[in-house]
Amino acid sequence: MNDIITYVTSYLGSDLTPGMAGNWFWATVYILLIFVGVSVGVIAMNWLERKILAHMQVRLGPMRVGPHGLLQPIADALKLLLKEDIIPAEADRVVFWVAPFVVVLAAFTVFIVVPFGPTYAVTDMNIGILFMLGVSSLSVLGIVTAGWASNSHYPLIGALRSSAQMVSYEIAMGLAVVSALLMTSLDGQGTLSMIGIVKAQLAEQQWFLFKFFPLGLIAFLIFAIAMVAETNRAPFDLPEAESELTAGFHTEYSGFRWSLFFLAEYAAMMAVSSIAVTLWLGGWLRPFPNALSGPAWDLAFSLVPGIAFLFLGGLCFYGTARMPKHPYFRIQTIGLAGFGALLALIGLVLFLPGPRNLVEDIFWFTAKVAGFMYLYIWYRGTFPRYRFDQLMKVGWKVLLPVGLALLVLTAIVGMRSELWADIHGWGRP
Amino acid sequence: MADSKTLSPLDLDTPDKTYLDANELVINMGPQHPATHGVLRVILRLDGEKVLGLECVIGYLHRGVEKIAENRTYTMFNPYVDRMDYVAAVSNGLGYCEAVEKLLSVEAPPRAQYIRVILTELNRIASHQLWLGTHALDIGAITPLFYTFRDREEILKIFEKYCGARLTTHAFRIGGLQYEAYDGFEKDVKNFVSFVKPKMDEYEELLTTNRIWLERTKGVGVISGKDAIALGVTGPVLRASGVKWDIRKAQPYANYKNFDFEIPIGQNGDTYDRYIVRMAEMRQSLRIIEQAMEGIPEGPIMAKVPKVMKPPVGEVYHSIEAPKGELGYFIVSDGSTQPYRVRVRPPSFVNLQALEVMCRGHLVADVIAVIGTLDIVLGEVDR
Numbered sequence: 001m002n003d004i005i006t007y008v009t010s011y012l013g014s015d016l017t018p019g020m021a022g023n024w025f026w027a028t029v030y031i032l033l034i035f036v037g038v039s040v041g042v043i044a045m046n047w048l049e050r051k052i053l054a055h056m057q058v059r060l061g062p063m064r065v066g067p068h069g070l071l072q073p074i075a076d077a078l079k080l081l082l083k084e085d086i087i088p089a090e091a092d093r094v095v096f097w098v099a100p101f102v103v104v105l106a107a108f109t110v111f112i113v114v115p116f117g118p119t120y121a122v123t124d125m126n127i128g129i130l131f132m133l134g135v136s137s138l139s140v141l142g143i144v145t146a147g148w149a150s151n152s153h154y155p156l157i158g159a160l161r162s163s164a165q166m167v168s169y170e171i172a173m174g175l176a177v178v179s180a181l182l183m184t185s186l187d188g189q190g191t192l193s194m195i196g197i198v199k200a201q202l203a204e205q206q207w208f209l210f211k212f213f214p215l216g217l218i219a220f221l222i223f224a225i226a227m228v229a230e231t232n233r234a235p236f237d238l239p240e241a242e243s244e245l246t247a248g249f250h251t252e253y254s255g256f257r258w259s260l261f262f263l264a265e266y267a268a269m270m271a272v273s274s275i276a277v278t279l280w281l282g283g284w285l286r287p288f289p290n291a292l293s294g295p296a297w298d299l300a301f302s303l304v305p306g307i308a309f310l311f312l313g314g315l316c317f318y319g320t321a322r323m324p325k326h327p328y329f330r331i332q333t334i335g336l337a338g339f340g341a342l343l344a345l346i347g348l349v350l351f352l353p354g355p356r357n358l359v360e361d362i363f364w365f366t367a368k369v370a371g372f373m374y375l376y377i378w379y380r381g382t383f384p385r386y387r388f389d390q391l392m393k394v395g396w397k398v399l400l401p402v403g404l405a406l407l408v409l410t411a412i413v414g415m416r417s418e419l420w421a422d423i424h425g426w427g428r429p
Numbered sequence: 430m431a432d433s434k435t436l437s438p439l440d441l442d443t444p445d446k447t448y449l450d451a452n453e454l455v456i457n458m459g460p461q462h463p464a465t466h467g468v469l470r471v472i473l474r475l476d477g478e479k480v481l482g483l484e485c486v487i488g489y490l491h492r493g494v495e496k497i498a499e500n501r502t503y504t505m506f507n508p509y510v511d512r513m514d515y516v517a518a519v520s521n522g523l524g525y526c527e528a529v530e531k532l533l534s535v536e537a538p539p540r541a542q543y544i545r546v547i548l549t550e551l552n553r554i555a556s557h558q559l560w561l562g563t564h565a566l567d568i569g570a571i572t573p574l575f576y577t578f579r580d581r582e583e584i585l586k587i588f589e590k591y592c593g594a595r596l597t598t599h600a601f602r603i604g605g606l607q608y609e610a611y612d613g614f615e616k617d618v619k620n621f622v623s624f625v626k627p628k629m630d631e632y633e634e635l636l637t638t639n640r641i642w643l644e645r646t647k648g649v650g651v652i653s654g655k656d657a658i659a660l661g662v663t664g665p666v667l668r669a670s671g672v673k674w675d676i677r678k679a680q681p682y683a684n685y686k687n688f689d690f691e692i693p694i695g696q697n698g699d700t701y702d703r704y705i706v707r708m709a710e711m712r713q714s715l716r717i718i719e720q721a722m723e724g725i726p727e728g729p730i731m732a733k734v735p736k737v738m739k740p741p742v743g744e745v746y747h748s749i750e751a752p753k754g755e756l757g758y759f760i761v762s763d764g765s766t767q768p769y770r771v772r773v774r775p776p777s778f779v780n781l782q783a784l785e786v787m788c789r790g791h792l793v794a795d796v797i798a799v800i801g802t803l804d805i806v807l808g809e810v811d812r
């Protein structure tokens with residue numbers, strides 16, 4: 001018994017990830033935490049997308065299930081779970097059954113190497129970024145098999161579109177990633193580890209977004225476009241283009257299986273956003289690491305999570321005050337006030353030094369990912385959809401050449417600064 | 430893409446050949462499909478995503494409107510025409526009433542004509558707004574739909590106040606109007622005009638210079654003016670191909686000759702030009718409404734028409750410029766209270782013929798865009 005306790009407690013205070021430290025117990029705990037966290041994120045994203053999109057489109061969105069529709073995603077999830085499980089008679093049953101699991105597996109496995117903080121990752125692979133790109137592109141396998149196994153025309157076209165799209169955008173994406181990796185290797189200590197990449201940005205006191213301006217920015221933009229295409233979201237949502245292919249590759253899916261595709265899509269969005277955040281936006285690092293540095297600013301920024309939660313709680317209370325004063329809305333009003341109180345309480349707890357330090361890294365990482373999620377919603381509300389050939393044109397004729405040129409330029413500029421640093425003894429951080 | 434022009438159209442009599450050729454895929458788009466604007470069924474023959482040929486199958490919404498007319502009196506049939514192009518019911522009513530008036534040799538009094546023009550032009554804007562929203566939705570922009578529906582609502586409110594109905598209005602009567610313009614009609618219309626002008630800029634901001642929108646619409650579904658005339662295409666589709674043909678100017682009816690407005694035309698005959706033409710048309714409609722509001726004369730709203738209508742034996746064809754094109758009514762009277770035959774020339778039905786010419790050699794996504802840009806209403810196609 002003592003051994004077990006020692007084994008469990010031995011990891012506490014370690015500055016390694018549980019995977020690196022070889023602690024199975026904490027690795028499992030982290031995996032469960034990430035699984036729960038990503039699922040909650042998907043639920044929150046579902047609600048936020050519907051609300052934000054609704055407000056962009058001069059309507060209210062879900063308002064009935066729970067205060068301001070807060071329980072709508074849960075109601076939807078229940079509905080999906082309770083639905084009849086339909087497998088079309090002509091479908092390839094086994095493949096049809098397996099396909100959604102492949103997609104979900106690929107989307108969730110990626111999170112193993114995502115660093116939410118210097119030690120908040122399941123493990124820190126030395127090929128972390130390769131692992132992420134590799135595993136996340138496995139999901140195309142699930143989509144193709146789903147389209148094929150449905151034995152139906154629209155899913156087939158959707159699957160073909162999807163595979164072509166994901167394969168071609170992966171290249172541009174890879175080039176942008178390599179250009180960021182070059183930036184980590186300038187001190188002769190290049191790394192593919194996700195944690196290493198953020199630590200390189202910490203060492204240089206600069207996000208790679210601003211490094212070699214504008215090269216880092218361009219690489220980031222290429223990645224930001226490619227990742228939307230990679231996750232099949234608007235304006236690149238051709239595989240599931242509703243107006244053309246009814247629902248694309250998951251036309252024949254319903255109920256729980258469909259919800260798995262849904263889950264995987266949103267998890268994949270978060271996964272690619274985490275790559276972008278890690279590579280260019282400094283991962284878990286707080287904003288302005290160089291301009292606003294010093295212990296006073298550190299303290300100020302560490303208070304932001306608490307303030308953010310207090311603000312959200314305040315929004316809830318504001319909503320409570322604006323609720324109609326009709327008995328019909330009493331339960332909803334109480335619910336909203338309770339939710340606000342919960343958020344405010346979390347905010348207050350986050351002002352304490354202990355939780356504050358524990359959560360700060362995770363908060364900044366999540367906030368940055370949330371920014372990308374907002375962009376996804378914004379795109380969806382604003383852009384029409386590309387046509388298939390135009391999509392390919394953008395991928396192969398624009399992003400790929402720009403990515404290649406960028407790679408060469410980054411290498412040249414990097415080498416120049418290396419040489420100058422060696423000759424003059426300056427420029428090196 | 431050039432070679433596909435020479436391919437023969439879809440041959441449904443020999444389906445075996447199409448199925449045996451592994452490169453080709455035959456899919457049914459519709460009648461249950463999110464983007465065929467109702468119950469249009471399009472049989473597509475595809476090579477990958479490229480459209481080799483297509484055939485429209487219609488009739489899923491056939492209600493026999495023309496046959497019904499033969500068993501109704503002239504007055505009783507009036508509400509039925511609203512159910513054809515149900516997004517432009519007022520225009521349908523105007524066409525029918527004017528056709529019967531021609532048959533009876535009566536003319537609506539000036540005041541009635543002015544109110545008719547205002548309501549019809551409002552309806553044109555409403556119809557174009559619905560077209561814009563759904564067309565953009567088909568191309569993947571989901572937001573304009575909600576903006577256009579928000580603004581269309583204001584028009585429907587005016588209709589509701591005027592005649593009690595929002596969609597199938599039955600606003601006009603043979604010989605004039607049943608209802609006098611309600612108190613505050615002028616104010617409502619003027620408010621609407623000033624309300625909707627900035628909103629139109631809003632739609633254009635979202636789409637007109639949007640790169641993706643340009644790529645999706647420029648050069649898509651091109652039809653030359655010659656082809657369009659040969660196929661009998663009318664309305665904004667014809668005008669976008671550079672043919673300056675608007676029945677409001679060419680054969681003025683109601684009292685359109687009193688109003689000063691322009692006919693917007695395009696050059697290329699592609700989907701983008703049709704978009705620009707319709708957007709300009711909405712603004713021209715506002716101009717007409719503004720002019721009409723200035724000059725509504727006082728006077729009766731109903732001409733002297735017999736209680737029991739028995740038009741003299743004969744036939745009449747009368748066409749108007751509906752939002753979608755030339756809407757014509759051919760009515761044959763045998764001297765009884767019921768028409769011997771009513772034939773409707775619906776713009777959507779005729780314009781739909783151009784679908785194959787416009788789509789062949791394009792991609793699946795373009796078929797959707799072209800169906801949207803033709804602005805068909807299946808109620809009118811099938812009648």
